[in-house]
Each structure stands twice: as C-alpha cells, then as structure tokens.
Amino acid sequence: MTTSELTRRTAEDMLGGEPDNATLRRFLHGLPGVDAVGLEQRSAALGTRSIKTTSKAWALDTIVRLIDLTTLEGADTPGKVRSLVAKAMNPDAADPTTPLVAAVCVYGDMVPYAVEALGARHGDPDHGGVSVAAVATAFPSGRSSMAIKLADTREAVAAGADEIDMVIDRGAFLSGNYALVFEQIVRVKEACRREDGSYASLKVILETGELNTYDNIKRASWLAILAGGDFIKTSTGKVAPAATLPVTLLMLEVVRDWYRLTGEKIGVKPAGGIRTSKDAIKYLVLVAETVGEDWLQPHLFRFGASSLLNDVLLQRQKLRTGHYSGPDYVTID
Template identity: 85%
Template sequence: MTTRELSRRTAVDILGDAPDDVTLRRFLHGLPGVDAVGLEQRAAALSTRSIKTTSKKWALDRIVGLIDLTTLEGADTPGKVRSLVAKAQHPDAGDPSCPSVAAVCVYGDMVPHAVAALGDRHGDPDEGGISVAAVATAFPSGRASLAVKLADTRDAVEAGADEIDMVIDRGAFLAGDYATVFDQIVQVKQACRRDDGTSAALKVILETGELNTYDNVKRASWLAILAGGDFIKTSTGKVQPAATLPVTLLMLEVVRDWHRLTGERIGVKPAGGIRTSKDAVRYLVTVAETVGEEWLAPHLFRFGASSLLNDVLLQRQKMTTGRYSGPDYVTVD
C-alpha cells in the first residue's frame, strides 16, 4: 500500500467517509472553537513556570540540539552552505561539549552541497547525526502547479534531503477548498518516498500569520495531520507574525489530541521570530507541559531559527564564566 493510500485510510477512519470537500468541511467546522482569551492566558502562564536552577545548562543544550539551522536566501551559494554546515556541526568552536544542531535547512538546489559538506555526520539527529531539510513546493508562496510542487519535492529527495518542508496553498484553504489542500499534502508525501521504500519526513508549513484566526490554525493543523504530515510547522519565516507561543500551544494541543485518538506522535516546529534563549525556553516549557517531555527530541520538536543559536551560545558561555543572563525557568523536572 502506498503512503498516499495509507493517509487516505487513516483519514477515512477518523472522518467516517472519503476525505472530500463535504466530509472535510463537516469535520473541520465541527471542531470545538478556540477560546482565544483562554489560549493566550495559558500561554502566558506557561511562559512564567519556575524550575530548578540546575536545569539551565540542560535547557540551553537541548535548544541547540533542536534547532534547524537555516539559510533561505536568493543569494545562497555553495560556500555559504558549507559555512552553515560547519556551524551546525560545531556551533561553539571553542567548546567541544556544545552539541550539534538537529538539521540544516536549505533550498532544494543546495541539498547536494549540504550533504557533501556533512559527510559522515549526515544522519539521524536522534542518533547524533545532522539531517538535511529542504524547503519545497514553491516555498514560500506555494503559488505553483501541483506538477511543479511534486517535481520540486522529488528533486530534493533524490539529492539526499532527509526532510521536506512544504507550504500549503493558503489561498485554497482560506477559500474553503479543503480537499485540494488535503490532496496536495497527500501527493507531496508520496513524492517524499525513495526507491528503497524509505521516505523523507514531511513538515507541513501552515503559514499561521496568513490564516487570520486561531480556529483556522486549528483546522489547518488537523487537515495537515489527516493528510499524513509528520510535522506541523508554523511559518516560513517570511511572513509576520511568524511563530508565537499561543499559536504553538494550540498546535501542540492538536498534536496531543491526535495522539490520544490514534496513538501516533506528530512533530511540531515553530519557525520565525524566536531569537533569544529566554523565548526558546518558554517553548520548551510549553511542550513539556502540553504533550510531555518525550516530545523534546529532534523527531518530534524543532526550532526553525538562525539568530537563536547565537544567543544560546552566548548564554552558555556566560554560564561558564558566572555571568549568565538567561531565564530563571527552563522545564519541569
């Protein structure tokens, strides 16, 4: 059975019928509405949770190990990607105890350069390796034909990408054309399959800053998971607002509910706008309190960030000199 058929079977099991526009609309619009005030209050409360001081170093190292170090510029060159990979492998050249990041994230045409630069470090971040993630499907707009999106995905996978970060068609979603969005995710997931039967992980970018309401974020999260996404991701980083704590909390609640319903664990990736260790720690707390500390692993949680790493390294260095200026709360032990 193909990945696409498996996704459809899961959707039918949950929806009770084929995932067409009528069935998807009935399910998505039948979800309980989001209490915006309550959601924002929960996020604010989680952001002030206190914990043991001894966890600070653990938290900073954990943040490093969950980062997708990213360069997504039109001026990217093979040399820039090689420099990014060097930083990913040894974030703090002066401190060999500093962990490597989870992945490097690049455009599809830069994947071969990232794979080559990683060499034998290219591998599963849960086992000490570094993954290569590629943005695809006409990132960041998603405005292309399905044929182009699928070719974009297949090219990146064939070049060695371990993960594909796709963007949904926000125009179709906002127009209520849920079946189109669902089918595109299903087909992109099928394009993630390799000849040996393995598959690149699929992260589905919702671009929450364009979805306008928490209810839409909730519906898009459920739709992406029903269609077979392995991760749901907030943003491309090209649209503001990008990741916010309330939106990420809402997506984590969807993942929690999916796990309770099916037993399957889905990953979450907030991306864009997370620049300081203090901010990142708030996300760690939110993950631990919402879905559990087992989600604080690269196959279930990532930070999409570039500038975040620099601040975390600064805070690690300050801890060794006794001049730490980071947060007083980290995660719950």
C-alpha cells in the first residue's frame, strides 16, 4: 500500500466516508468552535512566566536545535546559501559547544548548493546532522497548476531535499473546496517519495494570516493532517501576521487531539516574526504545556527564522561569560 493509499484509508475511517467536499465539510464544520477569548488569554498567560537561571542555558540550546535557518529571497545566490550553511554548521565560532541548527531552508533551485556545502554534516537533525528543507508548490502564493507543483516538489527531493515546505491553495480552502486542498496535499506527499522508497518530510504551510478566523485555522490544520502532512506550519513569512502565540497554541491543540485519537505525532512549525530569545522561549512553553516536552525535538517542532539565531547566540554568550543582562524569560518547569 502506498503512502497516499494509506492516507486516504485513514481519512475515510476518520471521516466516515470518501474525502469529498460534502464529507470534509461535514467533518470540518462539525469541529467545536474556537473560544477566541480563552485561546488568547491562555497563550498570554503562558507568556508571562519567569525562568530559573538553571533553565536558561537549556532553553537557549533547545531553541538553536529547533531552528530552520532560512533564506527565501529573490536575490539568493549560491554564495549566500553557502554562507547560510556555514552558519548552520558552526553557529558560534567562539563556542564549539553551540548546538547545530535543525535545517537550512531554501528555494528548490538552491538545494544542490546547500547539500554540497553541508557535505558530511547533511543528515538527520535528531542525530547530529543538518537537514535541507526546500519550499515548493509555487511558494509563497501557491498559484500554479498541479503539474508544476508536483514537478517543483520532485525536483527538490531529487536534488537532496530532506523536507518539503508546501503551501496550500488558500483560495480553494476559503471557497470551501476542501477536497481540492486535500487532494493536492496527498499528491504532493506522494511526490516526496525518493527512489529508495523513503519519503521527504512534508510540512504543510497554512498561511494563517490569510485564513481570517481561528475556526478556519483549526479546520485547515485538521485538513492538512488528514491529508498526510508530517508538520503543520503557520506561515510563509511573506504575509502579516505570520506566527503568533494564539495561532500556534491552537495548532498544537489540534496536534494533541490527533495524537489522542490516533497515537500519531505530528510536528508544528511557527514561522515568521520570531526574532528574539524571549519570544522563542514563550513558544517552548506552549509546546511543553500543550503536547509535552517530548515534542521539543527537531522531528516534531521547528522555528522558521532568519534572524532569531543571532539573538540566541548573543544571550548564550552573555550567560557563558557571566555578563548576562537579557530580558525576563518564561519558565519551562
């Protein structure tokens, strides 16, 4: 049985029928509505805790290990990607104890340069390597034909991408064409198949800033998981608002509920706008309090960021040298 066949069977069991528009609408619109006030109050409360001195070093190192170091600009060059990879492999030249980041995230045509630059370091971030993630499916708009989206994905995987960050068709979702979005995710996941039969990990970008309501974000999260996404990701980083604490908390709650139903662990990736250690640690708290600290590892949680690493390294240096005067942090008990 192929991955897509297994996904469809799992979805049919969950939905009680074929994943067509009528069945998906009945399921997604039958989900409990989101208590927006409660969600925002809980995320705000989790972001106001203080942190023990003994926990600061652990928290900072954990953030580094969970970063997808990203460059997604039209002016990206092979040289810029090589510089990004050099930073990923040696985040702090003054401190060899600094962990490696989880991955470098680039456009598909930059994948070969990232793979080449990583060399022997290219590998599973849960075991000391650095992955290559590629955005695909006409990122960031998603406005192209299915054939182009699939070719985009296959090319990146063939070039050595370990992870594919796809964007959903927000127009189709917002118009209620859930079956089309489901089918596209299933087919992109199948396009992640390598020659040896293994699959690149698939992160499904919801672009939550364009989904308008918490209820839509909840439905899109469930839809992405039903269709076989390995991760659900907030944003491309090209649309405001990008990642926020309430939205990430909501997505973590969906992941928690899916795990309770099926025993399967799905990853979450907030991306865009997370620039400081103080902010990043708030996200660690959301994870620990919602799905548990087991999720604080690269195959289950990531930060999509381009500048966050610099601030984390600064805070690590201050802590190491005894001249720490950073902001109050939040606790992870």
